[in-house]
Amino acid sequence: MRRLAQMITKKMKNIGLGLVVSLSCVQALALETQIINETESAEISQSKIPVFGEALFRGAFKDQPFSGFNPDYRITIGDQINLQLWGAYSFSASIPVDPKGNIFVPEVGPVHVAGVKNGELNDFVLRHVKRVFKNNVQAYANLEASQPVKVFVTGYVKKPGLYNGFSSDSILYYLDSAGGIDEESGSFVDIKVMRQGDKLQSVNLYHFLVEGVMPALQLRNGDVVVVGARKGSVTVEGDVQQAAQMEFLGPYTQLAEILLISKPDPQANFARITQAINGIQEANYLPLDKALKERLYPGAQIELVRDNDVKSISVKVSGELNGPATYILPYGSTLDELLVQLSFRDNADQESIQLYRKSVADKQRAALERSLDALQMEVLTRQPNTDLEKAAQKDNAMMIQNFIAQARKAEPRGQVVIANNSNAPSMLLEDGDELVVPLKSSTVSIVGEVIFPTSLVYSKRRTLEEYIELAGGFANNANQKELVILHLDGTINRIDGSDFDNHLGERLRPGDEIMVMPKISSSELQVTKDITEILYRIAVGTAAVLSF
Numbered sequence: 001m002r003r004l005a006q007m008i009t010k011k012m013k014n015i016g017l018g019l020v021v022s023l024s025c026v027q028a029l030a031l032e033t034q035i036i037n038e039t040e041s042a043e044i045s046q047s048k049i050p051v052f053g054e055a056l057f058r059g060a061f062k063d064q065p066f067s068g069f070n071p072d073y074r075i076t077i078g079d080q081i082n083l084q085l086w087g088a089y090s091f092s093a094s095i096p097v098d099p100k101g102n103i104f105v106p107e108v109g110p111v112h113v114a115g116v117k118n119g120e121l122n123d124f125v126l127r128h129v130k131r132v133f134k135n136n137v138q139a140y141a142n143l144e145a146s147q148p149v150k151v152f153v154t155g156y157v158k159k160p161g162l163y164n165g166f167s168s169d170s171i172l173y174y175l176d177s178a179g180g181i182d183e184e185s186g187s188f189v190d191i192k193v194m195r196q197g198d199k200l201q202s203v204n205l206y207h208f209l210v211e212g213v214m215p216a217l218q219l220r221n222g223d224v225v226v227v228g229a230r231k232g233s234v235t236v237e238g239d240v241q242q243a244a245q246m247e248f249l250g251p252y253t254q255l256a257e258i259l260l261i262s263k264p265d266p267q268a269n270f271a272r273i274t275q276a277i278n279g280i281q282e283a284n285y286l287p288l289d290k291a292l293k294e295r296l297y298p299g300a301q302i303e304l305v306r307d308n309d310v311k312s313i314s315v316k317v318s319g320e321l322n323g324p325a326t327y328i329l330p331y332g333s334t335l336d337e338l339l340v341q342l343s344f345r346d347n348a349d350q351e352s353i354q355l356y357r358k359s360v361a362d363k364q365r366a367a368l369e370r371s372l373d374a375l376q377m378e379v380l381t382r383q384p385n386t387d388l389e390k391a392a393q394k395d396n397a398m399m400i401q402n403f404i405a406q407a408r409k410a411e412p413r414g415q416v417v418i419a420n421n422s423n424a425p426s427m428l429l430e431d432g433d434e435l436v437v438p439l440k441s442s443t444v445s446i447v448g449e450v451i452f453p454t455s456l457v458y459s460k461r462r463t464l465e466e467y468i469e470l471a472g473g474f475a476n477n478a479n480q481k482e483l484v485i486l487h488l489d490g491t492i493n494r495i496d497g498s499d500f501d502n503h504l505g506e507r508l509r510p511g512d513e514i515m516v517m518p519k520i521s522s523s524e525l526q527v528t529k530d531i532t533e534i535l536y537r538i539a540v541g542t543a544a545v546l547s548f
Helices: 004-009 118-132 171-177 205-211 255-261 335-339 358-381 387-407 464-470 525-542
Strands: 080-087 091-096 102-105 109-112 137-145 148-155 161-166 186-195 198-203 224-229 233-238 244-247 270-277 280-287 301-305 312-319 326-330 354-356 434-437 443-448 454-457 482-486 492-496 513-516
Touching (some): 109 118, 171 224, 186 205, 186 244, 205 255, 233 255, 244 255, 270 312, 280 312, 280 326, 354 358, 358 525, 387 525, 464 513
Parallel strands (some): 233 301, 312 434, 443 513
Antiparallel strands (some): 080 091, 186 198, 233 244, 270 280, 270 301, 482 492, 482 513
C-alpha cells in the first residue's frame, strides 16, 4: 500500500486511495458508504460581517436636540415654565425654576414645581392659583425649555469629552456627540449612566434597535455616560434578514435569543454552528428547531441555511495533528483537498487514517436492524414437530431474543475504509464527517472471548496462538475455529483456526485488534449462520465483540 504521507507531499494528483465499500474476504460485512455527485464548489463569502447597531450613529442625533417633552418628564431646576394668568388678573411670562425648585407666581408667591411631572404641571399650578384667586382667574402653565446641562461621555466611544445639551435630550444625543460607540471595542449592551459615582441607569441599545424602547432619563450637570468594553459576541449570517456580529451579556447565550434580533429567513431550516468549547473547536449542523436551544459561546459562528442551499460543509479532525479541530470547506470538497491542509505530527500513522460518516453509520444501523428483524421473524414463526422440539425451541427462542435485544443497542461507527484503493483522494466529503489520524502503535489488543482481554507489545515472531495464550487463553464460550483481526484503517482479516500457530506476516500489524468471537449454540443451522453473520457485522461495525 502506498503511504498516504507520500500521496500528500505529491498532492495526490494522480495517486490516491479508493473508497473500499466491500471486503473481498467477506461481502456480508461490507461497510456501506455514499458518494456525492461531483459539483462545482461554492466559496464562502469572506466579506466582513458588520457589528449589529454600528449604523445607529449615522442618524445625526447630535444635530437634533430634543425640543418636546413627554408627560413623565419631571420639572427640574433651570427649566423654563411659560405661565399665563387671565380673567380678573392678567399675567404672561417665561419663568425659570429657581435653585430651590420654585417658580414665583405674582400675587400667589413661590410654587414648588421641581419633581412635578410635565403632564400634571398645569393642574398643579392652577390649584395653587385658586387658593388665592377663588373666582374669575384662570391659569395655564407649560414647560417651555429644559435646563441646559453638560454631560461627560467616556469609555469606548470615538471622542470622549464633556458635551452641552438639555436634561431632556436622550442618551443617543450625547453618544452621537461623542462620535458614537467604537464598533470594534465598544459595547452596545453595556452602557451606564453615573451620577456622583453611583449608577443611575443601565442601558442596552439592542432594546432600542429592535423594539424602539429607550429609557426616559433626565440628565443633570456632571452626569457621566460610560460605554463599557465590547462583550462576548457571535456571528450570524446566511439566511437571516440581517447578518451581523451580535453581542450578549453573560458567559453564553442561545440561538433563540440571537434570532430575536437577527430575524431568520422563513425558508431557513438548518443551522451550522462552529465554536470553541473548552479550547476544542466543534462544529454542528442541526435542524433549526433543535439548534435554537444550543448554547453559544463568545466567538461562535452561526450560518442559517436552507437544506437545499448548502454552500459549505464542516469536517472534524482529531488525533496526531496540529491545527484546527474543525475545517469549514466549500460544498463539494474532496478528501484530497482536506488532507493537503493538515499538519501531521511526527508520530502520526498516516497509513491508517480513519474516516467516520453519519450516513454510513445510519446505513449500517439499518442493515443490522433488517438482519435482526429477519432473525426474530424466523425464530418466532418456526413450528416444532414434537414436544421435545417444542421445549428446546422455547429455550432457544428466549436465548435468541435476549441476544437480539442486546444487539439492537450496538452503535455502528460508520467508518469509511480508505485504504488499499486508488480513488479515495477524489471522494467527496460530507457535512459532519470525522477524520481521525491515529498514533503509531506498538501494541496489539486481544478482545472478546479470552480470559484476560488485554494489549500486548507487537512482535512479528509471535503467532496468534501465542497472543491468545498471553491473554489467558480462550474463554469457555470462544469460537476456536475462526477469529477476526480488525486493522486500524478499518480493513479486516478473518483467520481460520489452521493458521493460529502460523506467523501471519502483514495480516497482523501494530495497532490491530484480535477479536475472538463467541461460539454459537443452536440446533438450527440457518439460525446459527444468521447469528454468526450478525455477530461479525457488529464486531466490524462497532469494534466490539458482543457476547452471546
